[in-house]
Amino acid sequence: MIAEVQTAQFDTLKLDCGATLRGVTVAYESYGELNRERTNAILILHAFTGDAHAGGIDHEGKPGWWANMIGPGKAFDTDRYFVFCANVLGGCRGTTGPSSINPGTGRRYALSFPVITIRDMVRLQKALVDHLRIPRLLAVTGGSMGGMQALEWAVSYPDMVEACLPIAATARHSAQQIAFNETGRQAIVADPDFNNGDYYDGPPPARGLAVARMVGHITYMSDESMREKFGRRLRNRETVSYGFDIDFEVESYLRYRGSQFVGRFDANSYLYITKAMDYFDLTNGAPSLAAALEKTHSRFLVISFTSDWLYPSYQSLEIVNALRGRNHDVTYCELSSSYGHDAFLVDVGEQTGIVSGFLARVAREAGIDSAKVAPS
């Protein structure tokens, strides 16, 4: 399954901050076929540093970030469903963001890009869904920030979402989550190459961005998974160096992940997207989470993981209990995993069973034709 990136253009996009973006591009990929009624579409929403390449393999042979969940016979079964994923607003992987050219000035936006929210991201996805002439989504789903977008979809467009599957997500960031994001942002801003965001003609703030990524990576793993993966093993040496070179495997791993990230991610996107996550609050001025969820009539499958300390189960339960309080159709499962927050990406065995069973039920109850499509 070779995945092709496609794009869609929109003249304007109104944002929560009051600004209007002009000439907005969305990059997306899709897998599987729409049925005749166009009712079997599943929108995949990516996490913070993800992109539209969710499934299949691209031209360079790189598998999508959720390729273990998307494909024939997998949780998001492309023999039954039309599955698609778009790079988020503010991103740097094909969709308009701070590294894009501002059509008004002919120069890159950098920090003149307006501050965006999760709801703005969802508003742009809604434009894409309309563009694809999809009247109603069978499901919206994603992990982490993808789960926040899924929740926002169910609240903002209640008539368009048959099922909502937020995984390892939250209805709002805690102080701890904001604190980690702020640490990443400050690492970037403190880099001498940052130049107030105006670094596109020179070297990028690579050291700051790499440090931000290192911090992020720690929060995506668990104490247990780090002990298993690295322990206190030394890197290519028998004894410690009594210096500040790399001694431990874990240091080497984090530095590698940090430097690799610099090549594929824009520091300004890092600032904008983390801020959007921190601003996110599903209640949005409603007196309670339950009140905010009143309008939705989606069926929910909420999943959390035992070792996820970045988006702990109590945050998923907050959503689930608000829904139960309104007697909404909500299924909740806390899966056992030692992989921490990354579990939704890497530990997908049990996740697959419950997602496919849930989707089959939703399709059946909604009378949606999700019969296996015969290969043409």
Next chain:
Amino acid sequence: MRVKEVLGRGDYALISELVPRGARVLDLGCGDGALLAWLKEHKQVAGRGVERQRALVQAAVARGVTVYQGDIEQSLPDYPGAAFDYVILSQTLQEAQRPLAVLEQMLRVGRHAIVAFPNFGHWRVRLAHLTSGRAPRTPLFPHNWYESPNIHFLTVQDFEEFIREQGWKIERRLFLAGDRRIELFPNLLAEIAVYLFRRS
């Protein structure tokens, strides 16, 4: 009279007899969701389940049952009042920390409650206790005292009196021994008791 077992269980047969078509049902301790799936298919109920054990929850979700992974006693207060027509508690009452609180909550979130429990007054239990002088172990109560999940032991007579004291109204009472319905001397002869009751 023999009952036609549902999913290989006599108590399920009685419960399914009590649940009318199209009802809104909450199954507490729903296990792998087999009963809810059966009720959905044969009685078109709108079903929800609560189950504590992770593996059972996963099995239930995989077969398309709406289930909440959590503790019965802690999760009940979150549901709004009168959200269900029938709330089922099958073979779990004797394991609840606070049975009265559970039953009160059941009648708050549901219009009717269905409770099935093993009868500790069955003659075999009495005989085992009398003859062995030890905590009775029978096919119905097979566990050693130190590993039994049962923390409350009750008989048909206990339950009847208890419901009367609460001022609730028993609508149906059904008794089983094996796959046979028991009509006479249920406190002595019934292995499983199933009650349908509501607030009066």
